[in-house]
Amino acid sequence: MNGAEWLLVLLLLHPPPADCRLSLPQPSNVSITSYNMEHTLSFKPDPRTPPDTHFTVQILSSRRKPWKPVPTCSWLVAGQTCNLNTAFKDPSDHYRARVQAKAVNHTSRWTVSDQFQPLTDTVLGPPNVSVSGCGNCLVLQVRVPTAGTLKHDPHLKDMYWQLILHVHRTRDDARFRLQLPYKEESRITYLQPGVEYCVTVSVTSFFTHKSVSSKPQCAFTSSPAAQSSVCVVLGLLCAFSLLALLLLVVALYGSQLSITLLGRHLPRPKLCKCSS
Template sequence: MKHFLLSSHLYRSRDRLLAAAPPVPVNVSVHSVNFRHVLRWDPGPGTPPGTHFVVYNVQRYFSRPSQNFSQHQLKWLTNSTTTWVQLKLKDQTDVYSLVVLASYNNSLSPESLKCRFTPYEETKIGPSKVSLAGCGNCIRVNVSLPEADSSSSVYMHKMYNPTYRVVYKERGGKEIVYNTESRSFNLTNLHSGSEYCVQVHALMRLNKNTKPSNWTCTFTSMLEANTGELTWCLYYMFIADLKV
């Protein structure tokens, strides 16, 4: 009889705990730009005010297949439904599964659906920075990728080794396409003293979420006149005038 009463009490306590557990968070997603990762979610329907949220990550290192999954708490939050998540890559192939739990009155909800995230493939890479300088009938172009968030320990160019698709045109002229792996190069055989505009798009085998730069414009330099030829021409004209 005592055993029956104890069992009934435990079942009733369990039912009360389950009933008090807050709804499961929904719509978990990651918005990532240049390796700055922001995790977002929505409270489950009927979530009471004052609910807190816990973020967990389950990470698998594909470069070390003998290592098991590991789970650890990333961050304890208050009422916020968005947070910056620091994910330091030990290997470029690291994959994360992020889950969110709701906490209310010392009760935890079940885990949300896992949000699988592969930083090196899915982070959005901002447009490259392009600087131009005229050099006679050429333009000197320097390109730099945006810097990754400092918490990631990622050096963009080393990780992706991109090819740069360069599009340039004279003002009002046709576009010319040029591909290069160099971050510093010359566009040659241009008209001196003319305005040219350049756009650069970094193309990466490992990440397709790149954006082209804005168009950047500059003038080629005017070629300096040959002073020797100019002097001889003036001298010839002076002699001719004397003979008249």
């Protein structure tokens, strides 16, 4: 037998794999992260991956099968991520994603991510917080943060359920923790007047306790001197108002009295009798 015949015999005895196109190394570290309901898939190409390789992404829903391609992530290059906000239509559903490397006439095996649920796996970022003094209390204002690609995610505000407050009194380093229901404006009461307090806020929901705290926001409660000054000003205003009212009553009564006395002292006109 010549060489060609021997090669034919070897191919008959040891046929090649059914899919001989699976020759590219598959990507690794396929993971989904979520921050303020912004869902991002990332992956790591194999070091042996050729430079002309691109990557495609598919997702699988636990309620809708089979795997479906993500149109915006069908031609990724190494180092790119995939935004899955529009792909994950139901935030309460469970999803998986997979990535495949592709080149001319070659593909890799799929690499599958762990299971992901948007509502429970997202991390709630720090809210926008401001504080101001109000006597022996602080007024706390909390706003939903603006998301990255979505100006206001429709599900994000609905997830805010409870505020976790860490309050720090700077004068003596005293600290305490509060839990309040979520409102855009709340009051932290029973504080010392004229003292600086710093407040750090994080939020939780019914679905997740994964959150990032805001930066400390500090403000002074109103000082006792300021409160007494306000009381003095209000007292003076009340006194001036009463005095003005008294003067007005006296003026009206005095005018009426003057008219009466004047009428008594003026000579009355004499009536003359005319004879016919």
